[in-house]
Amino acid sequence: MSDAADLFGHRPMQGSLFGEEEGRMAAPRRDVLPDPQDVRSRLHALLARARAAEAMPWSERDARMWQTVFPNMANWLPADEADQLRFDFAREMERLSRAA
Incomplete structure (x- = not known):
């Protein structure tokens, strides 16, 4: 964001709240990766x-949440391991849903 006045002569009172870079808003950077x-x-x-x-x-509600979160968390693991864990979890959730 620049300090240039707009067409009415007003200047910005503060810098950008959204981390603008080169005139564009940038997504927050996440430099920390989860430990596998x-x-x-x-x-x-x-x-x-x-x-x-x-x-x-x-x-x-929590069961629906874990059915979404579990597969996404598995993405942080090697593909073969992630696929096996997702398969095993889906199989258990299916078994548990039939037991209800």
Whole structure:
């Protein structure tokens, strides 16, 4: 954002709140990547909870959330491992949904 006056002679009172670069807004940068071992541990814990349950261990809302979040979290792992975890989790969720 420049300090140039607009057509009415007004100047901006402060800089951009949105991190403009070269006149365009930039998306926030995320320089920190999740640790694959932390992701792996979390996914295995969720899968173990599902496997140990005889009925859905989460509320309907939380179950829907995990059906979205689990596959996305798996994206941080190597492709073969991620695919297997997604498959196993989907199979357990299907089993649990039939048990209800």
